[in-house]
Amino acid sequence: MKLSLRGVSKTYSGRRGETDALAPLDMAVREGEFISLVGPSGCGKSTLLHIAAGLEPATSGAVELDGERVLGPGAEIGLMFQQQTLFPWLSVRENVRFPLTLAHHRGRAAGGAPGRGAARVESLLRLVGLWDFRDSYPAELSGGMQQRAALARALVGKPEVLLMDEPFGALDAQTREQMQELVLHLIQHHRITTLFVTHDVDEALLLSDRVAVFSERPGRVLATLDVTFARAARSSALKLDEAFLHQKREILALLRGRDRFETQRDRLLFGLTNTQSNSGEGGP
Ligand SMILES: Nc1ncnc2c1ncn2[C@@H]1O[C@H](COP(=O)(O)OP(=O)(O)OP(=O)(O)O)[C@@H](O)[C@H]1O
Ligand SMILES: [Mg+2]
Numbered sequence: 001m002k003l004s005l006r007g008v009s010k011t012y013s014g015r016r017g018e019t020d021a022l023a024p025l026d027m028a029v030r031e032g033e034f035i036s037l038v039g040p041s042g043c044g045k046s047t048l049l050h051i052a053a054g055l056e057p058a059t060s061g062a063v064e065l066d067g068e069r070v071l072g073p074g075a076e077i078g079l080m081f082q083q084q085t086l087f088p089w090l091s092v093r094e095n096v097r098f099p100l101t102l103a104h105h106r107g108r109a110a111g112g113a114p115g116r117g118a119a120r121v122e123s124l125l126r127l128v129g130l131w132d133f134r135d136s137y138p139a140e141l142s143g144g145m146q147q148r149a150a151l152a153r154a155l156v157g158k159p160e161v162l163l164m165d166e167p168f169g170a171l172d173a174q175t176r177e178q179m180q181e182l183v184l185h186l187i188q189h190h191r192i193t194t195l196f197v198t199h200d201v202d203e204a205l206l207l208s209d210r211v212a213v214f215s216e217r218p219g220r221v222l223a224t225l226d227v228t229f230a231r232a233a234r235s236s237a238l239k240l241d242e243a244f245l246h247q248k249r250e251i252l253a254l255l256r257g258r259d260r261f262e263t264q265r266d267r268l269l270f271g272l273t274n275t276q277s278n279s280g281e282g283g284p
Contacts, residue, residue: 001028001029001030001064001067002029002030002031002032002033002065002066002160002161002193003027003028003029003052003063003064003065003161003193003195004026004027004028004029004063004064005025005026005027005028005048005051005052005061005062005063006026006061006062006064007024007025007026007060007061007062008022008024008025008026008027008048008051008058008060008061008062008063009022009023009024009025009058009059009060009061009218010022010044010047010048010051010056010058010059011059019217020217020218021044021047021217021218021219022044022047022048022051022218022219022220023215023218023219023220024060024061024220025048025219025220025221027212027221029161029193029195030193031193032191032192032193033193033194033209033210034187034193034194034196034207034208034209034210035194035195035196035208035209035210035211035212036196036197036198036203036204036207036208036210036211036212037049037195037196037197037198037211037212037214038197038198038199038201038204038211038212038213038214038251038255039213039214039215039216039219039255040214040215040216040217040255041199042216042217043214043215043216043217043218043219044214044217044218044219045165045197045214045219046165046197047219048195048219049163049165049195049197051063052070052077052161052163052195053070053073053077053079053163054070054071054072054073054074054077055073065077065160065161066160075099075103075157075159076159076160076161077159077160077161077162077163078154078155078157078159078161078162078163079154079162079163079164079165080147080150080151080154080162080163080164080165080167081150081165081166081167082165082166082167082169082170083170084138084143084146084150085150086138086146086149086150086153087138088137088138088139089137090137090138091134091135091136091137092125092130092133092134092135092136092137092138092141092149093121093125093134093135095138095149095153096121096124096125096149096152096153096156097117097118097121097156098153099153099156099157100117100120100121100156100157103157117156120156120158121152121156124152124155124156125152127152127186128148128149128151128152128182129148129182130145130148130149130152133145142175143170143171143172143175144171144175144178144179147167147168147171147179148179148182150167151167151182151183155190155192159192160193161192161193161194161195162192162193162194162195163194163195164194164195164196164197165197166197166198166199167179167196168180168198168200168203169198169199176200176203177236180203180206180207180236181235181236183207184206184207184231184234184235187207187231188231196208201248201251201252201255202239202248204251205227205229205239205244205247205248205251206234206236206238206239207234208227209226209227210224210225210226210227211224211225211227211251212224213225213251213254213255222254222257223254225247225250225251227247229241229243229244
């Protein structure tokens with residue numbers, strides 16, 4: 001198994017007491033597999049990704065990459081987050097090169113000499129369509145271009161696993177579709193083991209080999225669905241396919257299950273007044 005989480009749970013302790021973010025859960029990601037995590041806001045998806053990346057300790061359980069415990073962040077795991085995380089003072093090319101520079105300074109073989117990575121940086125910038133913007137600064141780019149640069153940066157260290165937390169959440173629908181096509185291209189040509197968090201069920205079905213549907217907080221996996229559409233058939237047009245819509249309805253039904261009105265967000269969304277204490281969202 002490429003990436004495995006066994007009995008991983010998370011309880012945060014803070015001034016307001018304890019928050020159970022994740023119930024103990026098991027997840028096994030095969031080599032080259034693309035798994036999406038969908039679930040209500042606050043159910044622990046980001047927490048799960050942070051734990052898998054070694055950025056946050058689990059309260060119980062263990063994460064293994066190729067059978068080895070993940071104890072901290074490293075070059076084997078590429079990360080991409082929803083918020084803009086490029087360094088504003090570095091050009092696009094310097095941003096993409098940054099993990100290699102870091103690895104070099106840490107004396108890691110993964111990065112090699114800084115010059116050696118130049119070809120890889122160039123090929124990734126070309127892959128994401130930013131070669132002509134290599135000397136631009138993040139503030140000079142659109143949101144979609146920034147996320148393409150972030151994707152190139154996540155891939156530059158040749159990670160064994162890619163973890164993506166709602167990477168396209170802040171983009172408009174059209175840009176988002178372009179990013180999905182870029183990821184589909186990547187999957188077809190450079191199969192890389194990926195855990196991908198999204199709120200968008202269409203996006204999950206379009207990209208994934210499997211979709212894990214999470215419950216309300218504390219998150220646990222309600223169901224894992226196999227998505228078997230041929231890779232060659234994956235494009236925006238697939239979203240209108242009857243079998244696609246059938247799976248989409250299945251996932252939406254799970255998401256809208258018994259806990260439909262439980263969260264503060266859903267109360268607001270469905271216009272319910274918050275008469276009882278809410279479900280304890282951990283933050284404002
Ligand atoms: N550093 C932290 N300290 C305390 N509580 C936290 C911390 N990070 C997250 N939580 C709490 O853990 C729960 C899960 O949060 P998390 O960010 O993992 O949810 P999520 O599923 O990613 O939500 P969203 O879909 O809105 O991004 C929430 O109740 C949140 O308030
Ligand atoms: Mg999150």
